[in-house]
Amino acid sequence: MKTYSTEKIRNVVLLGAPGxxxxxxxxxxLFEGKVIDRRGSVEAKTTVSDSTEVxxxxxxxxxxxxxxxxFMERKLNFIDTPGSDDFAGGxxxxFKVCDTGVMVINAQNGVEVGTEIFARYAERHNKPVILAINxxxxxxxxxxxxxxxxxxxFGKKVVQVQYPIATGAGFDGFVDVLKMKMYKFKGDTGEREDLEIPSEEMERAVELNKVLVEAAAEYDEELMELFFDKGTLDEEEIRRGLRAGMKNREVMPVFCLSAKKDIGVKRLMEFxxxxxxxxxxxxxxxxxDDEAVPCDAAAAPSLFVxxxxxxxxxxxxxYFRVMSGTVTEGMDLINANNxxxxxxxxxxxxxGKNRAKLSELVAGDIGCAVKLKNTHTNETLNGGGKTWKFYxxxxxxxxxRTAIxxxxxxxxxxLGEALSRMHMEDPTILVEYSKELKQTIVSGQGEHHINIxxxxxxxxxKIEVELLNPKIPYRETITKVSAADYRHKKQSGGAGQFGEVHLVIEPHDDNAPDPKTFKVDGREITLNVRGKEEYTLDWGGKLVFYSCIVGGAIDARFLPAILKGIMEKMEEGPLTGSYARDIRVAVYDGKMHPVDSNEISFKLAGRNAFKEAFRKxxxxxxxxxxxxxxxxPSAHMGDVMSDLQNRRGIIEGMSSEKNFELVKARVPLAELNKYSTTLSSITSGRATYTMRFAEYQQVPPDxxxxxxKEYVETEKDE
Ligand SMILES: Nc1nc2c(ncn2[C@@H]2O[C@H](COP(=O)(O)OP(=O)(O)OP(=O)(O)O)[C@@H](O)[C@H]2O)c(=O)[nH]1
Ligand SMILES: [Mg+2]
Structure with a gap:
């Protein structure tokens, strides 16, 4: 294929509700652009785009x-996307690489949930949208x-460029009020006749043309003046005005289609x-680094995958977009990310599977490279010594979330290998092995996503898997001071084991001074802090370890073993085996045996003393x-709120935006299992949600x- 210069390229994403x-x-x-010479259909499973078995x-x-x-001496790159929000990753x-969205509307359903969702995504990505009523x-x-x-x-942004004369079986064309022409189609090969608008349609056509002209004039001052002078705008001026309005996302032009009968497709492509x-x-x-990179074919080559x-x-x-410069076959580039x-x-x-070989691509074009060794989605490749990294x-x-x-x-x-490949192909599939839960957790966009x-x-x-409820990463901590003495002693043949540890524990608080005296179990313990070690735990929170041994009651060389024993129990909390956090421990006394004391004895003594103290x-x-x-949507708000409350959720706030309410709540993860599925069923798929970790909170007593009760401790005191 020949090389198209930047101004001859258009990048478009096809959006719209499922089906x-x-x-x-x-x-x-593809047919109109002669990439294929026969159109396949979804029913016959012969489309280029839906090429996979699933x-x-x-x-x-x-x-x-x-x-x-x-098409028209231009290269039109476009991306067909799935309508189900479960596959929104694509x-x-x-949106990252396309400059315009074409929102396909099913004329039988009008605005659907998917339409609303994708319009929101387009807004979030600041992309103009063309509406195609199909x-x-x-x-x-x-x-x-x-x-x-x-x-x-969408309000007055919606501006009709075309309207059909008849719909249903008789739909064979439409009036175009930009061109002020009527288009009639014969059969389903896209062949069209360009006709004058018949007199009986003239009034409506003129009326809509006027609305279109006014919309076009509104976003360009020069055009506005012209419009006041002439009372109208010509075709080229209307285009210029629409271009300006679309750029600010103020105009959403409406087109007529039967994709199935290839009616209106070519005219949409022309537009x-x-x-x-x-x-x-x-x-x-x-x-x-906040550097703006102009889309300039003559600059240094750079592409984003x-x-x-x-x-x-x-x-x-x-698959990449050329962000700058010209990339050519055989060129060496550096991956800025690795x-x-x-x-x-x-x-x-x-x-799809049709490929045209290219010798070069210029800034703004979209293409595909094979056999890159170490480059994946979201990475930038540069030449010319640049170190650009795009967002x-x-x-x-x-x-x-599910365990698998x-x-x-x-x-x-x-399975591990397959999942990591799946993540590479679809970054909305996240895979993590939780050492804590001893489960592999897979997360995605919805139950359907995970079922696929x-x-x-x-x-x-060829791997059969089971999906299980993910365990919840609970944490354990303490609320008051306590103390324990523990003696580990074993004398069964051979060398004996002996270690005795006395310790105090209390909740950790970043601002508290070092401990001095404690009143525990009717005793008064005075500490003489000799050493302090503070550990920020991998699972959140802290452990602060004070050594307060006086008079050589325990040899300093055994302290690391005691700490190790405590740390083991922190990793496998005494209540439910979950991680413990935010605790400080002071070891202040103990006993040694001249022959039998060793590290293992002190580790076990430390561990058990800690466990005992923890429980008290x-x-x-x-x-x-x-x-x-x-x-x-406002109409479903009550159902959503009461469902959240049933999930022990605390509603934190609400705000309205045009027929929609945004509900903010704090909900325990344990109650959010399969939430997306329930939400979808109580709102007929009309709600969307996001969730992110906020904090740890104490569970209610029940x-x-x-x-x-569920946690059956397997270990006995060692
Ligand atoms: N009558 C008629 N049927 C159409 C037209 N366009 C698509 N269909 C049918 O509608 C169904 C869905 O079409 P698709 O092209 O798969 O829709 P989609 O938007 O890609 O759907 P998802 O990929 O699931 O989001 C198929 O059965 C199509 O044959 C049309 O213009 N007229
Ligand atoms: Mg599709």
Whole structure:
């Protein structure tokens, strides 16, 4: 394929509710651009975009697919994304590299949950949106209702460029009030006739043209003056005005489509070419060091990887956008994130499995490199001595956690490898082995996301797995002072063991002075602090260890062993085996035996003394509390609130934004199991939420009692 200069490139992401017709539209766009010479269909499992077995089985897109077409002497790169929010990772990555969104609307449903969700994502990524009302050929299509719903959701930004004369089986064309033409289509090959607007449509066409002209004039002062002078704007001026309005996200132009019958697809593509920004005119990209990098083909070469995929026979494919300069085949670049050197041995433009070889790509273009050794999603490759690192894609936070284990223990290692590859391909899949919970925890965007993962493990990797509830990472701590003396003594043949430790423990508080005297169990203990060691624990909180031994009651060389014993018990808390935190321990006395004392004896004495003291120190179990933010349509707000309260949630605040309420709550993690699934069912999928760790808090007494009962301590005093 030839090289397209920056101003001849357009990068577009296809968005929309599940089943609105993005993949079908993508197919028609490939056809119009002659990448394929026959259109496949979702039903026949023959589309370019839904090429994987799992997508074909569900007849739904699951992965984003990067595609290109050549059209009107331009290169149009576009990314088909899945409509289900469970797979939103691909959408976030696409927003990073595309300059414009095309929101596909199903004319039978108008504005759907998915429409709202993706419009929010577009807003968050500051990208202009074109609205394409699709499926106008279906019997239940309702164009006017769809436009009304769009107005309701997005206000006066919604501006009609086209309207259909008839919908349903009779849908064979539309009036375009930018071109002031009527387009009629024959059959489903995209072949069209450009006609004058018939007299009976003239009034409506003129009316909508006026609205369009006014919208176009509004965002450019010069155009506004022209409009006042002439009372109208010509085609080119309207485009200029729409371009300005779209750039500020003030205008969302509306188009008519039947992707299935290839009606309106070419006209939409023309509009994208004519009006959507080329990369150098779109928003500038910044590096993490806040350097703005202009999209300039003559500058130093730099590319950003937004998607990594493993394909059979091809190996790893890295999809990238050229951020600056011109990258050529055979070029050596440096990965700014890990310093490795990479050679661009082969470059492609891809449309699913269709590939066109490229010798070079310029700033703003999207392409694919194969056989990079050490480069993945979110990394930047530079030439010309640059060390640019572009801001990574911020993927949505995980919403669904599960523990996973292979049905066959022998698959353990294989499972680890498969999961890490899955994470590489889909960064919204997070995998972590929790040493604490002794579980592998997989998190994703929803139950469906995780079920697909399970299916893929079975069908692609041949690993059968079980999904289990993840354990909760509780913490243990104490609330008051206590003391214990423990003697470890063993005399069963051979050398004996002897160690005796006296210690005091109390809750740790960063601001408290060093301990001096304690009144415990009717005794008064005075401490003589000789040494203090403070440990910040891997699992949060602190352990402060004071050595206060006087008169050589215990040899200094045994102190590390005592600390080790205590630390072991901190790692496996005395109440439930969870990590303990925020405790200070003072070892102030003990006894040694001239022959039998050794490190192991003192370790065990330390450990058991600590355990005993811990149990008398008003121990409590702490649980992780998450800050949950739910964005919910006002109508479902009551249900969402009472559900959160049933989950021991504390509602912290609410704020409204246009038909939606944002509810903030603090909820124990233990109560959030499968929350995404429940939320979806009580709101018919209309709510979204985020959750992040906030703090540890004491569990209520009834929960503590239940947890204590559940924990059957296996060890006896050693
Ligand atoms: N009648 C009619 N059906 C359409 C049209 N476009 C798509 N469809 C059908 O609608 C269904 C969904 O189409 P897809 O293209 O898979 O929709 P999608 O938006 O990619 O769906 P997801 O990937 O699941 O989000 C399929 O059965 C299509 O054949 C259209 O213009 N008219
Ligand atoms: Mg699709």
């Amino acid at each position: 609105s017709g993005k993949t079908t539209l993508a197919e028609a766009m 997508e074909q089985a569900y007849q739904r897109s699951i992965y984003s697919t990067v595609m290109y077409t050549e 959408v976030f990555a696409a 499926q106008l050929d279906s019997d239940k299509a309702d164009y006017d209702a769809s436009v009304a719903a769009l107005r309701d959701a 994208i070419i004519n009006v959507a920004p080329s990369p150098e005119k779109a928003r500038e990209y910044k590096t993490v 937004f998607k990594t995929m493993v394909e059979q026979h091809m190996g790893e494919l890295c 310093d490795s050197k990479e050679r661009l041995t082969q470059l492609f433009a891809t449309a 990574p894609i911020t993927f949505p936070q995980p919403k669904f 284990k292979p049905k066959n223990a022998a698959d353990d290692e294989k 993962l399970k299916r893929n493990l079975s069908s692609i990797y 120190a008003g121990p409590k179990i702490m649980e992780p509390i998450y800050e949950v933010e739910v964005l919910v 929960v503590q009692e239940k947890l204590l």
